[in-house]
Amino acid sequence: MRSSPIVTLDIGGTTITVGRYDQQQITASETLAFPATAELDTITEFIIHCIDKYFETDTQAITIGVPCIVNTQKGIIYDAVNIPAWQEFALKQVLEGHYHCPVYINNDVNCFTAGEHRFGAGKSYHDIIGLCLGTGVGSGFIINNRLHEGHNCSAGEVGEVSYKDATIDDYASGRFFDRYIGDKGAVLADKARQGDADAQAAFEQFGEHVAYAISQLLLILDPQVIVLGGSVAKSFDLFSHSVWQSLTQFPYQKVIDNLQIVTASEPNSALLGAAQLYLDSQSNSAPVSMAS
Numbered sequence: 492m493r494s495s496p497i498v499t500l501d502i503g504g505t506t507i508t509v510g511r512y513d514q515q516q517i518t519a520s521e522t523l524a525f526p527a528t529a530e531l532d533t534i535t536e537f538i539i540h541c542i543d544k545y546f547e548t549d550t551q552a553i554t555i556g557v558p559c560i561v562n563t564q565k566g567i568i569y570d571a572v573n574i575p576a577w578q579e580f581a582l583k584q585v586l587e588g589h590y591h592c593p594v595y596i597n598n599d600v601n602c603f604t605a606g607e608h609r610f611g612a613g614k615s616y617h618d619i620i621g622l623c624l625g626t627g628v629g630s631g632f633i634i635n636n637r638l639h640e641g642h643n644c645s646a647g648e649v650g651e652v653s654y655k656d657a658t659i660d661d662y663a664s665g666r667f668f669d670r671y672i673g674d675k676g677a678v679l680a681d682k683a684r685q686g687d688a689d690a691q692a693a694f695e696q697f698g699e700h701v702a703y704a705i706s707q708l709l710l711i712l713d714p715q716v717i718v719l720g721g722s723v724a725k726s727f728d729l730f731s732h733s734v735w736q737s738l739t740q741f742p743y744q745k746v747i748d749n750l751q752i753v754t755a756s757e758p759n760s761a762l763l764g765a766a767q768l769y770l771d772s773q774s775n776s777a778p779v780s781m782a783s
């Protein structure tokens with residue numbers, strides 16, 4: 492018998508991915524440019540347009556990962572750095588009123604981390620950090636096989652930590668290449684793989700900054716594995732050596748000796764994670780800490 496599908500979305504600072512979840516897999520999906528700087532009504536209409544493509548009469552829920560902190564009980568989103576209209580917005584209420592079905596919202600990196608833990612590179616581990624390097628930097632925590640959100644669903648917002656003349660966001664995400672190198676990360680990655688010494692040096696610098704972010708996380712959580720996601724993580728081969736070399740300066744070498752750093756193995760981890768977190772919440776397997 493066919494199960495009731497879930498429409499699941501991953502909203503980032505520049506793109507939105509929407510798909511259909513059914514029987515623990517994504518059966519269809521697409522990624523579109525997201526109008527992050529538009530007015531609130533325009534953004535809401537665009538999200539509804541995306542959901543409409545996958546919504547069916549037997550859809551059981553809509554699940555969404557968003558790039559900001561969330562009251563996961565009420566579905567209110569707050570302080571989205573890259574989406575100015577989302578400073579305090581009851582997205583769950585709006586969508587439930589429109590579709591008349593349950594809507595579940597969590598942080599996008601939490602969804603990514605939960606997806607990699609259940610379906611991807613984190614399956615063999617019980618203490619995981621998911622670290623996404625994209626438009627910004629964010630992390631999610633799995634502790635003893637359960638997602639830890641923090642009281643306000645802001646656990647893991649390492650990108651906001653002050654670093655050098657700015658924040659970790661500015662040095663360990665795609666912003667670094669635009670701001671300090673003067674070119675797009677994807678363009679520099681192509682040049683680096685073709686042997687361009689300046690582009691290779693840029694990724695070496697980038698690896699040093701990522702290692703600093705990782706060091707801060709290691710001092711707090713001491714995980715078994717860090718799973719890297721986000722667009723910049725696709726170039727991990729260009730800065731992995733620099734990351735590991737920089738981590739030799741970490742004060743507890745035993746931590747580094749026992750640490751694994753891998754890239755995500757499930758391309759739809761954020762979509763899968765959002766849907767699975769909703770299903771877990773319905774079966775009384777809710778995350779360790781839900782925002783109040």
